[in-house]
Amino acid sequence: MASSDQGSSGAPKPVPGSYGLPVIGAVRDRLDFYYFQGQDKYFESRIERYSSTVVRLNVPPGPFMAKDPRVVAVLDAKSFPVLFDMDKVEKKNLFTGTYMPSTDLTGGYRVCSYLDPSEPTHTKVKQMLFNLLLSRKDEVIPTFRSNFSSLLATVESELAKSGKAEFNKLNDVTSFDFIGEAYFGVRPSSTDLGSGGPAKAAKWLIWQLHPLVTLGLPMILEEPLLHTFHLPPFLVKGDYKALYKYYSAAGKQVLDMAEGLGLSREEACHNLLFATTFNSYGGLKVLFPGLVANVAGAGEKLHERLAAEIRGAVAEAGGKVTLAAVERMELTKSVVWESLRLDPPVKFQYGHAKKDLEVASHDGVFQVRKGEMLFGYQPCATRDARVFGATAGQFVPDRFVGDEGRKLLQYVYWSNGRETESPSVGDKQCPGKNFVVLVGRLLVVELFLRYDTFTATVSTELLGSSVVFTGVTKATSGPGS
Ligand code: HEM
Structure with a gap:
């Protein structure tokens, strides 16, 4: 069923809300978003003010980086999926929203994330990535295990030394190597990149995302430095070049395959760099700390149940972690989906209305004009109490267990689509x-x-959670490895 035809009755209404005065309204809203209200409150307060989950508002960064900060926000589980409907929205040049980073940061190319599916290159690049992931599927489990068991060994030695271990730092280094090894069989740290890969990647990510983040510095510094002008690409050129060198050598087989799909080697390599460094590494940088934070916060009772389920399934598989064994771990699967629901790592999605549309929320149908920018703040949709009930804002580990639980998976949107659908x-x-x-x-x-x-302590940082392990209790039973 199309998202605008979801059965809300009544004539279409104009979308309520306000953009305020030109420039001043957008700057004022940006300050609310970063400093005075914070993200969640920024959207919640506007839902409240206009008694509607489909509402007009400004999104950051606004002047002078974004030509037009005005959007129609879809902030509930019912209206949000309009953003997944390729007949209704165009997703060209809006991966980062109302501004687009310079293509000087991506070798002069508009990479896949900025392409609409109607553009032929989109199909070629996405196919390249599907082929890559399929060809390496048997490498994922062993590569993950070797990299992350070594991370946990480091956690233990740091705990022994100082009583704490910073997960995010270790995760950055480990995820970067893990992804390179899983995709290409070559650990970046064993090449000319050495141990510098994650820092180079992080710097390049900041150059693209600075308009959307706050570093916790005083407003008077951040506003001119981060939120008003683009950081000059030449300052990150050397870092990008070093990353590119790794991908063009380690990704040789993928690039050969990409040429067969009709891509030039160079365009394929810039895309490979982006999908690996921005999409994959950037994703795991946020996903893993969020997941560990939620599991830590749920406490010992959940840990006991997870240990029993995981060790039982692994024992049944002859002591091995196999795909089939993981598939049997109902609670473990639910925990991961619940973390992705509660804290989707990528929170903003955008799309231009391809035509005049009617968008339905739980409460009404709204008229959107061709060319208007639709915007979804995902946490509002995936914490919608009309779908997830009174516990919508809480981490409920077994929410997706059982037949009833599984029915809720269609409302998990972290991948820019329903969890029940495939890309x-x-x-x-x-x-x-x-x-x-x-x-x-x-x-x-x-x-x-x-x-x-x-046990771990959790705080918030740039794009998600920051986790510090404070204690671990070694396994007393089970298959052990
Ligand atoms: C697109 C989330 C990991 C490759 C997207 C989008 C989201 C997302 C929300 C849609 C963005 C938009 O157009 O509005 C995540 C999260 C990840 C993750 C949260 C990890 C925690 C990965 C990985 C890959 C990848 C491992 C590796 C292939 C891409 C690409 C696109 C994309 C290429 C653009 C798709 C297209 O143009 O059709 N991702 N992603 N992502 N992601 Fe991921």
Whole structure:
């Protein structure tokens, strides 16, 4: 069923809300978003003010980086999926929203994330990525396990030394190597990149995302430095060149395959760099700390249940972590989906209305004009109490267990599509969907094969959670590895 025809009755209404005065309204809203209200409150307060989950508002960064900050926000589980409907929205040049980073940061190319499926290159690049992930599917589990068991060994030695271990730092280094090894069989740290890969990647990511983040510095510094002008691409050129060199050598086989799909080697390599460094590495940088934070916060009772389920399934598989064993871990799977629901790592989605549209929320149908920018703040949709009930804002580990639980998966949107659907070359759903869900599960598996329980402190940082392990209790039973 199309998202605008979901059965809300009544004549279409104009979308309520206000953009305020030109320039001043957008700057004022940006300050609300970053400093005075914060993201969640920014959207919640506007839903409240206009008694509507479809509402007109400004999104950051606004002047002078974005030509037009005005959007129609879809902020509930029912209206949000209009953004997945390729007949209704065009997704050209709006991966980062109302501004687009310079293509000087991507070798002069508009990479896949910025292409609409109607553009022929989109199909070719997405197919390249599907082929890559399929060809490496048997490498994911062993590569994950070797990289992350070594991370946990480091956690233990840091705990022994100083009583704490910063997960995010270790995760950055480990995820970067893990992805390179899983995709290409070559650990970036064993090449000329050395240990510098994650820092170079992080700097390049900041150059693209600075308009959307706050570093926690005083407003008077951040506004001119981060939110008003683009950082000059030449300052990150050397870092990008070093990353490119790694991908063009390590990704040789993928690039050969890409040429067969009709892509030039150079365009394929810039895309490979982006999908690996921005989409994959950037994703795991946020996903894993969020997942560990939620599991830590749920406490020892959940840990006991996870350990029992995971060790039982692994024992049944002859002591091995196999895909089939992981598939049997109902609670583990639910925990990962619940974390993706509660804290979707990519929170903003955009699309231009291809034609005049009617968008239905739970409460009414709204008229959107051709060319208007639709925008979804995903946490509002995936924490919608009309779908997830009174616990919508809480981490409920077994929410997706059982037949009833599974029915809710259609409302999990982290991949820019429903969790019950699969990405294709004709849409904009994340091609890494299965990979992401699998590695999330593998992280939980690794934790509870090794530990009976663990404790951590959690705070917020740039794009998500910051996690510091404060204690681990080694496993007292089970297959052990
Ligand atoms: C697209 C999320 C990991 C490759 C997307 C989109 C989201 C997303 C929300 C849609 C963006 C938009 O157009 O509005 C995530 C998250 C990840 C993750 C949260 C990890 C936690 C990956 C991985 C890959 C990948 C591992 C590796 C192939 C891509 C690409 C696109 C995309 C190429 C553009 C798709 C298209 O143009 O059709 N991802 N992703 N992502 N993702 Fe992922």
